[in-house]
């Protein structure tokens with residue numbers, strides 16, 4: 001109905017803070033699957049601030065669900081992805097100085113390099129997703145690269161400060177979903193989602209998967225890892241069922 005991808009990046013952030021061996025992202029991934037994660041998402045950043053190459057290689061054969069590897073469109077990352085062979089790769093923009101991924105990949109400006117990356121990954125049997133802003137031009141360009149999936153960046157929605165601004169962002173997302181679905185794209189979403197803001201996004205018919213990390217790791221401090229995942233999954237499924245029952249999105 002709607003998949004939950006649990007992003008384990010910030011389990012690794014905590015480990016890297018002290019260069020200890022714990023908390024272990026491998027254990028986080030396997031226990032996330034037990035708690036109901038439909039896939040495991042992890043972002044191998046160029047600066048290796050959280051997930052390390054060894055984590056990606058170790059986790060890949062152990063997963064019973066699927067791996068969604070997020071990475072930048074660089075020769076180094078594409079070569080790693082072609083060695084790891086995750087089921088999904090999500091191509092994301094990266095800025096070294098950013099705290100987190102600030103916006104979507106500019107597929108319009110970087111069309112040739114994104115298209116070449118999509119073709120290279122697909123030739124290895126990897127499904128490719130493009131992490132983009134909810135924008136019709138970006139969706140058109142994403143479709144033209146031959147990618148079959150997009151992930152809509154929900155950061156602007158998550159950061160909207162007033163009710164009116166939230167509604168504007170939700171409307172942008174709704175229009176983007178319609179546009180993507182008409183183009184035949186599987187449409188995922190994520191970034192900045194948490195227990196208090198996830199329901200309106202999960203309710204949007206057409207969203208196939210939500211990727212959520214930072215808030216689950218944060219909530220796990222209070223509730224425990226598995227409970228935080230189970231509660232997030234219950235929240236998104238209940239929002240979707242409620243929308244289907246009432247016809248309201």
Ligand SMILES: CC(=O)[C@@H](O)[C@H](O)COP(=O)(O)O
Nearest residue numbers: 009043070092100101191213
């Ligand atoms: C691309 C994306 O949205 C995720 O990778 C998520 O933001 C977690 O990683 P960072 O916090 O390092 O951006």
Ligand SMILES: NCC(=O)COP(=O)(O)O
Nearest residue numbers: 190191192211212213214
């Ligand atoms: N692609 C978004 C993602 O994987 C999770 O983002 P966040 O929940 O850590 O902000």
